């Protein structure tokens with residue numbers, strides 16, 4: 133058992149053997165009192181995983197300093213909570229379920245020596261939100277345009293090869309262990325764009341999906357499937373997918389019955405409907421509550437969930453039409469449906485109103501649906517943030533979203549909104565690459581996602597310290613300092629050299645890597661910057677623009693509406709302004725465009741130098757891979773700087789006041 137736990141041909145990420153040393157040295161023991169409550173078969177498997185973890189620490193003769201105790205009383209405060217007591221250097225972790233115990237065990241591993249050396253303590257731990265999911269945009273087959281993993285930058289899928297589920301799933305089990313160690317509890321295993329081949333996962337391939345579920349189960353991670361709204365027609369042979377049609381409803385009920393029969397702890401379905409060509413209820417004149425509730429009815433008897441995505445907009449917009457605003461779409465479609473969704477429906481809302489840009493305001497949908505179970509959707513895979521060629525630590529960006537207060541300082545935060553029965557979903561950045569994530573430093577993003585979903589109040593820079601301690605055990609101060617220098621501010625660095633002041637996109641169409649300022653300007657996708665010789669930006673005000681600012685509650689609807697109060701970093705998201713408009717920072721928009729692009733590249737040059745000064749302190753394979761990626765980041769950042777600066781010099785005719793070379 134232990135050999136599959138420590139897959140040797142892949143990078144151990146945050147679970148190298150050395151991370152377990154502080155626990156192994158002191159010994160750990162698992163205590164399952166006779167008659168202890170067991171919450172079902174899957175719980176026993178988690179207990180087995182925990183047993184294997186303890187066994188893998190090796191034999192210990194003395195008095196163990198870590199006691200992992202399944203309490204007899206059953207889950208007290210929720211299945212995943214645990215209690216940690218420290219008395220004179222001896223730790224007791226107690227939980228009412230083996231899932232809670234597993235979280236407690238990895239909590240101790242994460243703390244390392246510090247877990248044992250602190251003062252006496254008695255603490256309770258529980259996740260902030262029930263749902264902490266990763267979505268894999270993996271295809272079974274290799275898609276001719278998107279490849280095997282849509283927006284994947286770390287090789288092929290860890291689940292599928294040669295047109296089927298992989299024979300050897302030991303890597304999936306190792307992945308489950310990594311996820312459990314950061315508190316992730318659900319994984320959707322196929323792309324939200326469901327092609328014909330993936331649609332069959334729900335029918336012909338259930339046995340294979342069950343094998344994947346079995347690989348995740350010991351670590352307490354549940355499997356979900358993305359399904360197509362048209363499945364009753366495409367795989368069921370019906371004439372319609374109308375959610376109010378009784379045959380269609382019966383088909384979904386039977387489909388759900390079959391899934392749960394094969395996989396009793398199956399999590400549920402993820403649905404992208406009426407979005408970017410995916411089928412949905414609009415074709416039948418029904419709304420998204422009709423669609424989602426039909427699926428809710430099918431999963432309800434099994435305790436399952438329907439993750440219904442709010443990413444619905446018109447992707448065939450006429451660029452000449454300045455009144456339609458893609459940013460408005462999710463709110464316009466979903467806010468009126470608040471209160472109509474069944475209890476099993478989780479509305480999954482992207483963090484911004486557009487599409488995972490480096491900077492967007494927080495989606496107003498999150499503040500508009502108090503009677504709906506909401507999940508915040510983040511993108512760990514770096515589609516628009518450097519595609520795992522650029523070192524961009526996203527923990528800081530996500531933390532900003534989580535701390536943002538839609539109703540002003542005295543009101544709830546986004547983290548509060550999704551806490552409790554709702555939660556988090558994020559697009560995974562993992563593939564079959566040796567480092568899991570292509571860029572070794574992109575592992576920090578996966579780590580941070582899990583940790584923030586468990587506890588959104590964590591400081592993202594502290595999370596980096598945890599990740600450094602685990603991934604580079606015994607890291608010397610110089611390495612720690614170097615990694616912080618490279619990563620802490622890397623999200624802002626990326627923002628500095630790409631699309632300015634929140635305007636977004638300017639990426640190459642299709643693959644979305646590298647600059648193309650007008651790449652999307654005259655397309656149907658609804659992502660425009662409207663630059664002309666006088667100015668740039670999108671007027672989303674109520675006074676003269678698309679009215680999007682009106683989707684926010686007070687105070688933000690007015691803060692964003694007014695040029696006086698709109699934050700600089702979102703200026704061009706909300707306003708169309710002349711190039712000579714003076715920012716709160718005191719500089720003009722055009723000069724900011726030049727200054728920030730040059731500063732961005734200088735910062736990347738500094739990242740390269742910093743890496744060279746610490747590369748000797750990490751294993752050579754990591755050193756080489758990061759060096760290679762940083763060289764590409766510098767090339768790409770320079771290209772961004774030159775294209776964006778040149779574009780705006782040509783449009784505006786206003787030279788750089790520092791006289792730097794702009795082409």
Ligand code: GCU
Pocket residue numbers: 282283324325404408443487515
């Ligand atoms: C982005 C991405 C697509 C993806 C979509 C989604 O638009 O480019 O590849 O399918 O998001 O979230 O569904």
